[in-house]
Amino acid sequence: MATHLLRNASTLWLLRNCRRSRPLTLARCLHLTPCVEKKVAFHLSDIGEGIREVTVKEWFVKVGDTVEQFDNLCEVQSDKASVTITSRYDGKITQIFHSIDELALVGKPLLEFEVADEDEGESSTSSSDSSDSDAVPAAACGASIAAASGARHITPATPAVRRLAKENRLNLAQVPPTGRNGRVLKGDVLEYLGKVPKGTNVPHPTNLPREGAATAAAPAAMPPVPAPADRVEVLKGVRKAMLKTMTISQQIPQFAYSDEIDMSSLIQFRAQLQVAAKEQGLPKLTFMPFCIKAASIALTKYPILNSSLDLASESVVYKGSHNISVAIDTPQGLVVPSIKNCQAKSIVQIAKDLNALVERGRTGTLTPSDFADGTFSLSNIGSVGGTYTHPRIMSPQVAIGAMGKTMVKPRFNDKDELVKAYIMSVSWSADHRVIDGVTIARFSNVWKEHLEQPALFLLH
Numbered sequence: 523m524a525t526h527l528l529r530n531a532s533t534l535w536l537l538r539n540c541r542r543s544r545p546l547t548l549a550r551c552l553h554l555t556p557c558v559e560k561k562v563a564f565h566l567s568d569i570g571e572g573i574r575e576v577t578v579k580e581w582f583v584k585v586g587d588t589v590e591q592f593d594n595l596c597e598v599q600s601d602k603a604s605v606t607i608t609s610r611y612d613g614k615i616t617q618i619f620h621s622i623d624e625l626a627l628v629g630k631p632l633l634e635f636e637v638a639d640e641d642e643g644e645s646s647t648s649s650s651d652s653s654d655s656d657a658v659p660a661a662a663c664g665a666s667i668a669a670a671s672g673a674r675h676i677t678p679a680t681p682a683v684r685r686l687a688k689e690n691r692l693n694l695a696q697v698p699p700t701g702r703n704g705r706v707l708k709g710d711v712l713e714y715l716g717k718v719p720k721g722t723n724v725p726h727p728t729n730l731p732r733e734g735a736a737t738a739a740a741p742a743a744m745p746p747v748p749a750p751a752d753r754v755e756v757l758k759g760v761r762k763a764m765l766k767t768m769t770i771s772q773q774i775p776q777f778a779y780s781d782e783i784d785m786s787s788l789i790q791f792r793a794q795l796q797v798a799a800k801e802q803g804l805p806k807l808t809f810m811p812f813c814i815k816a817a818s819i820a821l822t823k824y825p826i827l828n829s830s831l832d833l834a835s836e837s838v839v840y841k842g843s844h845n846i847s848v849a850i851d852t853p854q855g856l857v858v859p860s861i862k863n864c865q866a867k868s869i870v871q872i873a874k875d876l877n878a879l880v881e882r883g884r885t886g887t888l889t890p891s892d893f894a895d896g897t898f899s900l901s902n903i904g905s906v907g908g909t910y911t912h913p914r915i916m917s918p919q920v921a922i923g924a925m926g927k928t929m930v931k932p933r934f935n936d937k938d939e940l941v942k943a944y945i946m947s948v949s950w951s952a953d954h955r956v957i958d959g960v961t962i963a964r965f966s967n968v969w970k971e972h973l974e975q976p977a978l979f980l981l982h
Contacts, residue, residue, distance in 0.1 A: 612637065
């Protein structure tokens with residue numbers, strides 16, 4: 523009897539120790555695998571100015587990279603400015619949700635991170651939970667490692683080929699590649715779509731011989747050239763902003779007023795200031811700073827043009843600062859940032875601010891604050907060409923002006939002598955709900971007077 527009890531006790535001791543030791547070994551296996559890592563989604567936060575969507579212009583990271591907080595992740599382009607997005611996590615990037623030139627929505631995921639912090643507040647986009655009560659076989663743990671470390675297959679192709687496939691709603695993985703290292707060429711896509719005959723000696727469009735290259739023999743007959751297909755392009759960036767702005771502008775009852783300005787005296791006045799402008803850091807002094815300062819002086823006398831209309835309360839809000847918006851031609855399109863507090867700045871200070879805006883516009887580094895709080899607008903369409911135009915008001919502003927090209931024309935002086943004059947045209951558009959024709963005419967006369975008699979600027 524004693525021997526039987528001793529044998530049962532030994533068996534029980536072995537069973538308990540086996541059950542204790544095995545979970546310890548498995549726990550160590552789970553600790554070394556990515557199965558317990560937490561994955562969190564990095565959402566695109568609100569970048570202000572009512573922007574709800576942006577276009578991804580450049581990625582600074584890729585899947586598998588390890589980043590730290592405040593590292594640059596990507597650059598996005600809104601309809602107004604470029605913004606660099608930085609990381610708020612320390613971790614490894616496991617997924618990128620948008621490719622270059624795709625739209626990303628505010629509040630939606632940009633990337634997915636693998637972080638070690640179990641208390642992270644962000645919601646997890648994917649997770650690998652394990653049960654504490656059930657033992658996980660070592661083989662299953664190894665399979666989890668292989669699944670977690672397996673890379674997502676990406677079909678090699680150039681951006682132009684990806685754009686062609688996207689326009690035709692085609693999955694590149696279905697196209698047989700003929701390029702080097704399995705790269706899908708443009709000709710592969712065209713053959714798959716049936717736009718290039720298969721089984722012939724017609725070369726791929728991307729592999730056509732260069733002009734002047736020797737050919738073995740001229741083909742007997744050229745295949746028929748397919749008609750160009752229609753191309754659908756979704757509006758984004760500056761063009762999408764123009765759609766929204768001009769749709770609102772069309773609802774404003776506007777009237778136009780035009781006049782001519784003799785720029786002869788200003789041309790001489792500016793030439794005398796060029797040397798002094800270079801000494802103050804201005805390599806070139808254009809006419810635009812004079813036009814902006816003249817507008818600010820005229821706005822002081824007629825503040826109704828520097829206001830906005832509140833339809834809800836049927837009232838006019840007079841703006842204290844003269845934040846004059848200026849149209850700038852950039853590679854992304856026509857943008858309209860503003861020069862702040864022109865009423866308190868000299869012509870030289872305005873010129874420096876204008877040059878800085880032009881430089882940031884050309885390099886795509888304008889920020890949302892550059893576009894904020896504009897109260898009045900000027901556009902120099904004459905730098906491109908044209909004489910008269912009819913500019914459209916940018917709500918909530920109530921007036922805008924556009925200058926045409928300065929041209930040499932014959933004019934009579936005070937002695938009725940025919941003289942050579944440099945004439946520039948200007949066209950104003952005003953909100954007829956708050957501004958009448960007499961007011962815009964008087965405003966234009968003050969603006970014109972300072973440009974034709976530039977010595978008047980010394981009084982301000």
